[in-house]
Amino acid sequence: MSDTRVQLNEAAAGAFQTAAEAIDWIVHLIPFGIKPGLKRMEQLMELLDHPERRLKFIHVAGTNGKGSVCAYLTEVLKQSGYDVGTFTSPYIQKYTDRIRLNGENIADEDLLRVVNKIKPLVDEVAASDLGQPTMFEVSTAVAIEYFAHVAYPDFVVWETGMGGRLDSTNVVTPLVSVITNIGHDHMEILGDTIEKVAAEKAGIIKAGVPVVTAVNQPEALEVIEQTAKGKNSTLYSNDRQFRYELVASAEDEQTFNFYSPFRNIPKVGISLNGSHQLQNAAVALMAIELLRQYYALIVEDDVLLQAMRDTKWAGRLEMISSSPRILIDGAHNPEGGAVLAQALRETYTYNKLHFVMGMLSTKNHSEYLRHILPLVDTLILTEPDWHKKEDAAKLAELARTLCQEIDRKNVDVIVEPDWKAALELVKSRTAQDDLAVVSGTLYLIGDVRSWILHQSDSEKGW
Structure with missing residues (x-):
């Protein structure tokens, strides 16, 4: 035929x-x-x-x-x-x-x-x-x-x-x-x-x-x-x-x-x-x-x-911008948070650490945050463009409670549900000697990576 x-x-x-x-x-x-x-x-x-x-x-x-x-x-x-x-x-x-x-x-x-x-x-x-x-x-x-x-x-x-x-x-x-x-x-x-x-x-x-x-x-x-x-x-x-x-x-x-x-x-x-x-x-x-x-x-x-x-692997401890320095990492569970925190202590040098986090509602966020909060100066909670997203305000409430528990009251906790606005905010705060990190669900990481590297939105799907 x-x-x-x-x-x-x-x-x-x-x-x-x-x-x-x-x-x-x-x-x-x-x-x-x-x-x-x-x-x-x-x-x-x-x-x-x-x-x-x-x-x-x-x-x-x-x-x-x-x-x-x-x-x-x-x-x-x-x-x-x-x-x-x-x-x-x-x-x-x-x-x-x-x-x-x-x-x-x-x-x-x-x-x-x-x-x-x-x-x-x-x-x-x-x-x-x-x-x-x-x-x-x-x-x-x-x-x-x-x-x-x-x-x-x-x-x-x-x-x-x-x-x-x-x-x-x-x-x-x-x-x-x-x-x-x-x-x-x-x-x-x-x-x-x-x-x-x-x-x-x-x-x-x-x-x-x-x-x-x-x-x-x-x-x-x-x-x-x-x-x-x-x-x-x-x-x-x-x-x-x-x-x-x-x-x-x-x-x-x-x-x-x-x-x-x-x-x-x-x-x-x-x-x-x-x-x-x-x-x-x-x-x-x-x-x-x-x-x-x-x-x-x-x-x-x-x-x-x-x-x-x-060997390279996108979205895992990947530096996608040098001015300001922006590191992305798809850590989204307690073990991933522990590994990311260890890398931030041992591998990277910085004056201040500004952290953007967006998660799905199905994850264990408190244990993840316990690893991250001791290191950050700014924590910006945002939301991935995904139907199972965790509410940014809810994450912020949890983060503030944990900051009290671990005596990290000087962490600046900010709610910005729009991830593009959160990205602009963290850029504006990150000086040349600082480090910005975007972490959480890969649905957020994919969007951020596409936006910074290609000025386009990523596709979506599991």
């Missing part, structure tokens, strides 16, 4: 004509919310003739650090000459950020073609007893179909959305599973204890598939150890089977030694900031070593070291 006739048939069937229309359809599935469970995804894979079975995945779960680990893995594989697909979430600026080939976003024409193939199948599942697939489920299916039948990467770096066991990404059987860490996030869905959260994350462990983890809480690690043992999966745990040792640390340059059961790698350099990035880098290196041992992955040492140094 000619291309023209195919296009006419697609149009007749009500197919989307542009990538923007396709994205708009997917994003408008957000009100269907989050529906933990794999039945809809399994049905979509069945209707697509199981494209996931054609791909080699590295599955990455965890509370924090997933995106950075995915960035390290992608860069090492790419610089080693492999074609690598990457699926991450939420995206920072554009919907297509989440589906990448060799670091480049999925092309609009490929997205359009894949969505037009998948939409009738999504509608079929929606009409069944299983109900409407969610925005994230559809996005996951689009990524799998694109990688399997359009891009053909050698490897797919595959980040979970939330949890693991019932996450839509868990329809795959990977070469290696990675669980970065366990923290207090999404507990309203994953469970109200660290053990319950760990059990959900450990749900990505598959029979016989090796697992890498940096989880350090004894109760969480025990859950992962028992799950791995029950699946006959070899577990490589930080500070047990592998470890890292800091050599030197400065802004935009950290060096560490890496030790594993297979070999040691001295003086690995990274440009991502914060001590937590040493751990993320070590986890990625352990996963690479497993691919070398189990699957004969070819990575030359000089390429490996260059790729680790070259």
Whole structure:
């Protein structure tokens, strides 16, 4: 059949004509919310003739650090000459950020073609007893179909959305599973204890598939150890089977030694900031070593070291303006707040610290603020442009109460719900020797990053 006739048939069937229309359809599935469970995804894979079975995945779960680990893995594989697909979430600026080939976003024409193939199948599942697939489920299916039948990467770096066991990404059987860490996030869905959260994350462990983890809480690690043992999966745990040792640390340059059961790698350099990035880098290196041992992955040492140094990850301790200095960071839970506070103490120098914060209403804000408030001179509470946003005035009330508790009565707490106005306010307050930080939900970080770097609004979606 000619291309023209195919296009006419697609149009007749009500197919989307542009990538923007396709994205708009997917994003408008957000009100269907989050529906933990794999039945809809399994049905979509069945209707697509199981494209996931054609791909080699590295599955990455965890509370924090997933995106950075995915960035390290992608860069090492790419610089080693492999074609690598990457699926991450939420995206920072554009919907297509989440589906990448060799670091480049999925092309609009490929997205359009894949969505037009998948939409009738999504509608079929929606009409069944299983109900409407969610925005994230559809996005996951689009990524799998694109990688399997359009891009053909050698490897797919595959980040979970939330949890693991019932996450839509868990329809795959990977070469290696990675669980970065366990923290207090999404507990309203994953469970109200660290053990319950760990059990959900450990749900990505598959029979016989090796697992890498940096989880350090004894109760969480025990859950992962028992799950791995029950699946006959070899577990490589930080500070047990592998470890890292800091050599030197400065802004935009950290060096560490890496030790594993297979070999040691001295003086690995990274440009991502914060001590937590040493751990993320070590986890990625352990996963690479497993691919070398189990699957004969070819990575030359000089390429490996260059790729680790070259790795970037938008929105994580990223300096996006030098005059005034503005640092953005997507820390949005207590563990993220602790890591950010540590970096602000150890990595950055400043006279005064002016802090802009915007959060979703589903997060644990008091523990986050306990880490940040001892450091700030100005705290500006704002609101992300997102339907689950936390009220800025409510955050300010909490911040003032905590300031009294910890004897930080001199912190200037300001409410400015309009994030663009909050940004202008913090710019006006930040002298050359000061530092401005914008932190909180990635929905805010994405908007701020787009506005400062490109003078445009980011797209939205999870």
